[in-house]
Amino acid sequence: MEQFIYYLKVSLKSIKRAPLPYALTILILSVGLGVFFANATFYYRLNSDPLPDKSDKLFFPMTLITPYECNNCLPPRVLSYSNVQKLSNSGIPSAQAAMYSSAGYARLTLENLPTPVSLRVTQRDFFEMFEVPILHGTVWSDGSAENQVLVTKATALSLFGRTDVVGESILLDDITFSVIGVLNDWQMLPRLYDANGRNHLSEGADIYLPLETGYDLNYLSNTNSVSYDDTDYRQLATEGRAGALHQLQFWVQLDTPADQQRYQQFMLRLAEDEKSAGRHPAPINNQLVPITEIVDYFGDASGDIEAFALVTLLFLVVCLLNAIHLALNRYLSNQYEFSLRRALGASRSQLQLQMLADVLLMTIFSLAGALLIAYAGVVLMNALLPQNSLFSSWDIALIIALVMAALICSYIVTLYPSLRASFGSLNQQLKE
């Protein structure tokens, strides 16, 4: 250890000898790493698996059971109420939930000003499937229409000024609802259950209400809905369940590959039955998309972030090459000292330990610079691409990745120049 501290002191002396080239090397490395890391933050977050323990069990079924002829059509991203009912009868999934998003206004009394709120109209299995933490209360007991809601912790604090509000009432679009549960802090990122357009990049809903209640109270989807006739579906309560309005996202939990196989068979049989009954003139086209592939399936992957990732990676490579060039000049100007050390008995392995001390210092300095630049980069990207702002936070895994990247880059920058400096004719170098 004492010897390594000595190597560190020697490294510091070497830096003091030519501080400007060294600072330039650090700056170049910091900029390359910082820009790369700022982008990697978004890339990592956007492509992370929000439910690593069960993401291989969650699937999004889609079927082209539509009442019109259509060749080469993809199944719609959303299902009709009646199709969800048919799919829900399989008995195969261990959990299943239909859902859609909507919006409304909430207040405690008619005297208060209403606050706009986002709604998720769904079924009780939603909370279990997507591991939603409940802080107070519980979810509704069955699938029946009840004027009961769960609210987020932030919504409870905003409306009531406290979180334990189970049993309290709120007015949602001036209809009284009882609060039966409060969600704990929860931010599923990316929000894959709502992959549609780029909804998965946005925040979750404020208030959760039962699917049947949503239909009874004429809450239409505010994101994606398709209808195949002229029915006025604003009358959702009376027309929505039987008609051809497609607005429901539907998720199923299939715990084993055998279940997945059985469910696909079930979907096929269902489509064939519908076809036999004349309700399905289009060719059969069923899809059962895993949750981890849903964004790609819908073609909603953030191409801009991926393009940035590639560009910043190339930029990092360019920075590395520049830093190596500068480091090479610095080491070659110190070659005399390398040779003197070798002449006095330092082995190449001892010189490599000296190099490790150089690497450690370079890692520390470039890491500090990279963190500053990455932070500025994240702020800038949040300003340029505000839709991605939820994905700009750092966690310990990301920080460790940056430390490793800085270490590897510093090693690369130091390795070649130090090897060049430690080889060659001792006699010649001592004379120079």
Place this chain on the structure above:
Amino acid sequence: MITLTNLSKIFRTELIETHALRNVNLQVNEGEFVALTGPSGSGKSTLLNILGTLEGFDEGDYLLDGKSVNGLPDSELSKLRNQKIGFIFQSFNLIKDFSIYDNIELPLRYRGLKAKERKDRIESALELVGLQARRNYLPSQLSGGQQQRVAIARAIAGQPRILLADEPTGNLDSLMARQVMELLEQINKQGCTILMVTHDPDQARRASRNIQIVDGQLHDSTLYEPLASQSA
């Protein structure tokens, strides 16, 4: 102690080959003070570099303490340089921004000696060269003669059995050169074998043996009585 057998060294470029040393045969015994003399370009520095393992050779063999150094890996050669050989260069070769103490400590660091032992050795080397009071000075704060004494202190701090000196007084005036030579004689008397390259016939006469090199060949080998014995 040192045995060279038919040792040759050729410097090659794309166009020409230069025979720096041709079939050199040499035996140096423990405790000898050998002066290597000869005209510029005769190969004396090359010979010294080969003896110090700073440079390889093309033919023949070099036995140090009965063991061939030919083909030894870098780690073994480093160990050998560190533990058996001390170097004194004409241009001192001190690290400019290291203190005198740190410069002398350099080879001891690579030997892995404990801090206490390093300190003891540095102190006695400084005492021998008379620079205890300057231990924290930088080389640039010393005269040329003092810098060469620092280089000598660095060479002897490792208690080497062989001291290789390449024109150690080449950059010094006559007074300082005499002081350095006296120091080398003192070190030699303590049992250290010294091989010294010099152009100065007076200095060569102070050695116990003078080897002349001309065109890469050992031409003459003269044994002198030690200077102290002569004056007695």
